[in-house]
Amino acid sequence: MKYSKQRDMILQYITSSCTHPTAEMVYKDLKEEIPNLSLGTVYRNLDRFVKENLILRIKIPNDKDRFDVNTKKHVHAICTKCGKVTDISLKQIDDLDYCIQDLFKCKVISKSLVFYTICNECDKGGI
Amino acid sequence: MKYSKQRDMILQYITSSCTHPTAEMVYKDLKEEIPNLSLGTVYRNLDRFVKENLILRIKIPNDKDRFDVNTKKHVHAICTKCGKVTDISLKQIDDLDYCIQDLFKCKVISKSLVFYTICNECDKGGI
DNA sequence: TTCCAAAATAGTAATTATTACTATTTTACG
DNA sequence: CGTAAAATAGTAATAATTACTATTTTGGAA
Numbered sequence: 186m187k188y189s190k191q192r193d194m195i196l197q198y199i200t201s202s203c204t205h206p207t208a209e210m211v212y213k214d215l216k217e218e219i220p221n222l223s224l225g226t227v228y229r230n231l232d233r234f235v236k237e238n239l240i241l242r243i244k245i246p247n248d249k250d251r252f253d254v255n256t257k258k259h260v261h262a263i264c265t266k267c268g269k270v271t272d273i274s275l276k277q278i279d280d281l282d283y284c285i286q287d288l289f290k291c292k293v294i295s296k297s298l299v300f301y302t303i304c305n306e307c308d309k310g311g312i
Numbered sequence: 313m314k315y316s317k318q319r320d321m322i323l324q325y326i327t328s329s330c331t332h333p334t335a336e337m338v339y340k341d342l343k344e345e346i347p348n349l350s351l352g353t354v355y356r357n358l359d360r361f362v363k364e365n366l367i368l369r370i371k372i373p374n375d376k377d378r379f380d381v382n383t384k385k386h387v388h389a390i391c392t393k394c395g396k397v398t399d400i401s402l403k404q405i406d407d408l409d410y411c412i413q414d415l416f417k418c419k420v421i422s423k424s425l426v427f428y429t430i431c432n433e434c435d436k437g438g439i
Numbered sequence: 440t441t442c443c444a445a446a447a448t449a450g451t452a453a454t455t456a457t458t459a460c461t462a463t464t465t466t467a468c469g
Numbered sequence: 470c471g472t473a474a475a476a477t478a479g480t481a482a483t484a485a486t487t488a489c490t491a492t493t494t495t496g497g498a499a
Contacts, residue, residue, distance in 0.1 A: 187466050187475050208457085223478040228457065246371030246424050249456065262412065265421055277404065277411060282427075284404060285389065291429040294392055297373050298425045300409075302418040314446050314495050335486085350449040355486065376485065
């Protein structure tokens with residue numbers, strides 16, 4: 186593994202962000218600092234960080250993947266108005282796996298769970 | 313709204329299937345009976361049935377959508393080995409919405425939940 | 440029955456997110 | 470320094486779905 190400025194900056198960007206950015210957001214913002222940055226480089230490095238368990242990939246049906254510094258077990262809520270992504274950690278959600286396992290006699294490997302919501306701010310009259 | 317043989321057969325196919333087929337599966341199978349059937353027609357009609365609440369669309373991250381005759385509130389488990397899709401209906405899952413609503417002070421509109429599993433048959437030595 | 444406008448279809452093109460590919464550049468070790 | 474491995478930039482490919490358009494079908498009315 187060899188150093189690269191691009192990788193370094195992508196990791197820095199993603200670990201200091203709290204907005205669960207998409208690859209495109211990372212690309213657009215870093216492009217200003219590294220004008221010849223390639224979107225492929227962003228994807229490749231984000232993939233790599235996911236494999237190294239430095240970040241998580243949030244897969245959203247029919248939408249862009251988002252990336253998350255929080256590697257602890259959790260799921261997400263997406264506001265359908267402003268698009269904000271919120272981390273959700275809840276014992277009841279983790280327990281589902283065991284519940285399904287027992288009731289349906291199958292091994293639960295993982296799950297994909299996204300809540301579509303209207304967040305507190307948007308509900309109060311919107312941004 | 314005008315009758316069409318294609319729509320009629322697509323609805324018949326999907327309502328009598330129990331495998332949660334993709335649009336492509338519907339297309340491939342019906343193509344044998346209607347040789348000039350178009351994939352667009354399948355998509356258009358499935359969309360329409362979803363809007364009319366005759367069937368449900370199952371969105372699976374990074375995979376083809378599947379369609380389900382069961383329009384009751386439920387989620388799905390996908391076997392990561394054989395691909396079989398199983399309906400899952402569980403009070404604890406429905407309750408999550410209220411739980412999230414209270415804890416995170418947001419309105420839950422809907423959720424997307426898919427369990428990735430190894431089903432009973434595949435676990436016993438596989439198909 | 441025949442005419443005709445609305446609706447539906449077939450077949451192709453476009454879209455969108457992501458991955459793959461290739462020539463060039465960068466890195467770091469001997 | 471020289472060089473091989475690794476990384477990048479930029480473009481092309483992929484895959485599922487949607488959009489578009491010319492043609493066909495449907496069903497009510499003359």
